[in-house]
Amino acid sequence: IKMRSRRNLPPGPRGWPIVGNLPQVSGEGQIWCLLTKWKYEYGPLTYLNLCGQDVIVINSRPAALEILERRSAMYSDRPRHIVCEYLGGEMAMPFTGYTKTWQNMRRATHEVLHHQAALHYHPVQTEEAIILVQKLLFDHSSTLREKLNASAATMLSVMYGRKAVNSSFLPSALVGKSNVTVSETPDKLLITSDILQTLANIGHRFTSSVYPGSYLVEALPILEYLPESLAKWKRDAVSDRKRMGKAFQTYYEEALRNDENRGSLCARLTDTSLGGGLTYEEKWWTIGVVSVAALETTSTTLAYFIFAMTLYPRVQQKAHEELDQVIGRTQNPMFSDMKNLPYIRAVVKEILRWNPPLPVIVPRIALEDDWYENHFIPKGAAILENLWGMNYDKDVYGPDVEEFRPERFLQESEKGDEYELKPDVENEDGHNSYGFGRRKCVGKYVADNALFIGICTILWAVNIEAVEGKIDLARHTLDTVNPIPDFQCKFTPRFEGLDTFLQQLRDNFEYFKQNK
Numbered sequence: 252i253k254m255r256s257r258r259n260l261p262p263g264p265r266g267w268p269i270v271g272n273l274p275q276v277s278g279e280g281q282i283w284c285l286l287t288k289w290k291y292e293y294g295p296l297t298y299l300n301l302c303g304q305d306v307i308v309i310n311s312r313p314a315a316l317e318i319l320e321r322r323s324a325m326y327s328d329r330p331r332h333i334v335c336e337y338l339g340g341e342m343a344m345p346f347t348g349y350t351k352t353w354q355n356m357r358r359a360t361h362e363v364l365h366h367q368a369a370l371h372y373h374p375v376q377t378e379e380a381i382i383l384v385q386k387l388l389f390d391h392s393s394t395l396r397e398k399l400n401a402s403a404a405t406m407l408s409v410m411y412g413r414k415a416v417n418s419s420f421l422p423s424a425l426v427g428k429s430n431v432t433v434s435e436t437p438d439k440l441l442i443t444s445d446i447l448q449t450l451a452n453i454g455h456r457f458t459s460s461v462y463p464g465s466y467l468v469e470a471l472p473i474l475e476y477l478p479e480s481l482a483k484w485k486r487d488a489v490s491d492r493k494r495m496g497k498a499f500q501t502y503y504e505e506a507l508r509n510d511e512n513r514g515s516l517c518a519r520l521t522d523t524s525l526g527g528g529l530t531y532e533e534k535w536w537t538i539g540v541v542s543v544a545a546l547e548t549t550s551t552t553l554a555y556f557i558f559a560m561t562l563y564p565r566v567q568q569k570a571h572e573e574l575d576q577v578i579g580r581t582q583n584p585m586f587s588d589m590k591n592l593p594y595i596r597a598v599v600k601e602i603l604r605w606n607p608p609l610p611v612i613v614p615r616i617a618l619e620d621d622w623y624e625n626h627f628i629p630k631g632a633a634i635l636e637n638l639w640g641m642n643y644d645k646d647v648y649g650p651d652v653e654e655f656r657p658e659r660f661l662q663e664s665e666k667g668d669e670y671e672l673k674p675d676v677e678n679e680d681g682h683n684s685y686g687f688g689r690r691k692c693v694g695k696y697v698a699d700n701a702l703f704i705g706i707c708t709i710l711w712a713v714n715i716e717a718v719e720g721k722i723d724l725a726r727h728t729l730d731t732v733n734p735i736p737d738f739q740c741k742f743t744p745r746f747e748g749l750d751t752f753l754q755q756l757r758d759n760f761e762y763f764k765q766n767k
């Protein structure tokens with residue numbers, strides 16, 4: 252029966268004997284572009300064979316909803332990635348199997364990140380947005396990427412506590428001179444005294460380890476049994492795991508020492524039943540890895556936003572008009588303004604659609620034989636979510652998917668105001684960039700809020716212009732994250748007296764006062 256069913260595997264590109272489609276995907280820097288090209292040839296599901304491993308790529312939102320959400324019990328586990336496992340994958344929440352440990356980690360992090368919990372971070376996110384604008388305008392000592400990274404580090408104050416974030420243990424989060432450079436050779440993990448740089452490097456170490464075709468041992472699992480002395484990948488992974496664990500443990504213990512009012516996630520995992528079921532080691536890994544997951548996704552998205560503004564002055568101008576009308580110049584944007592800013596909200600949705608920071612994500616595994624429409628999904632198949640392909644679906648978004656066009660989420664308002672969000676995206680993302688099902692991004696509310704207030708405050712305060720020269724988007728690493736290289740652009744204040752106004756706001760911040 253199995254053989255007969257296999258005749259109904261989804262269509263896909265022809266592969267080679269034994270290695271299958273591996274030569275086509277390995278070494279491909281932007282695998283999502285290739286997968287999206289295939290989507291137009293083969294439809295909602297594409298079948299690939301990577302050295303005997305069945306891979307089903309999901310290319311359409313309806314298929315993702317049916318398979319990953321409606322049948323989520325069968326599709327929430329991860330396939331085994333050998334190198335990732337040696338690195339500590341079973342302790343690193345986005346990579347763990349569908350285990351009791353994952354459940355405990357998910358419960359604990361959900362508790363501090365869900366929709367209502369996310370409201371608590373509005374004040375700190377608003378303050379951080381002002382600090383970011385000040386840096387964009389007046390700090391010439393760090394690069395754009397460093398400033399955005401420092402801003403995205405707001406989440407670290409939730410994880411590790413505000414005082415810890417500003418103590419010597421996290422100096423870069425405070426002063427923004429983080430010198431974040433992602434190590435070019437991701438199999439050599441660089442751990443420095445700078446937490447932002449270290450977390451970014453750890454993130455890349457993990458995501459590049461699961462990139463299809465990155466390690467021979469994944470295709471030839473027999474190599475796993477080589478001793479460490481003969482297998483460099485194993486030696487490096489075992490040593491990196493220890494070093495990551497040590498770094499996470501240091502951050503955790505340092506945070507506990509500093510967090511007097513016990514509000515951080517570290518303190519809550521230690522003091523309350525929230526940490527129930529998690530071992531001491533799992534607690535510091537959870538917090539470390541969630542910080543990794545929060546940091547680069549958010550700062551990459553902000554970087555793409557700034558890049559988009561240099562390319563689309565028309566969009567910037569429309570956003571400025573909306574902000575001038577709704578906010579004016581005597582106050583800064585607040586979360587309470589959100590409902591009156593449909594254009595800005597559409598910009599946030601469009602940036603996540605146009606350049607998702609994770610265009611393809613860590614695969615799931617099919618726990619049973621299954622069928623989708625007339626296609627067979629064999630037990631054990633790796634399920635790859637092609638989020639990029641879903642966001643670039645011409646049937647959903649129109650023929651101009653390559654364009655950055657927030658208007659695709661808007662319609663003319665009945666009340667005669669210019670715009671409102673289309674009803675189907677009022678309470679929905681409108682894009683697919685947070686994934687699907689039980690393992691959908693747990694930080695999505697916090698991320699949406701950080702992006703809204705960050706984008707809103709930047710647009711309210713400054714004009715963004717490209718400087719001479721084209722921004723080179725070429726990628727040099729094989730990775731499932733889609734980073735943007737550091738680039739330069741020009742920021743100018745949009746009104747007189749902005750510098751004094753920003754400083755006044757800042758002097759009144761709780762955050763700032765606490766650190767004096």
Ligand code: HEM
Pocket residue numbers: 344345346357360364406540541542544545546548549552607608609612613636684685686687688689690691692693694695697698
């Ligand atoms: C623009 C920002 C972000 C984007 C686009 C994003 C996207 C994603 C995606 C696509 C996944 C995988 C979902 C899947 O497997 O189907 C994920 C997982 C995850 N994200 Fe995010 N994320 C963002 C920000 C954040 C933030 C701010 C946090 C934490 C505060 C966070 C924490 C996590 C964690 C812990 C997971 C693993 C979930 C699990 O396996 O259960 N993310 N994210």
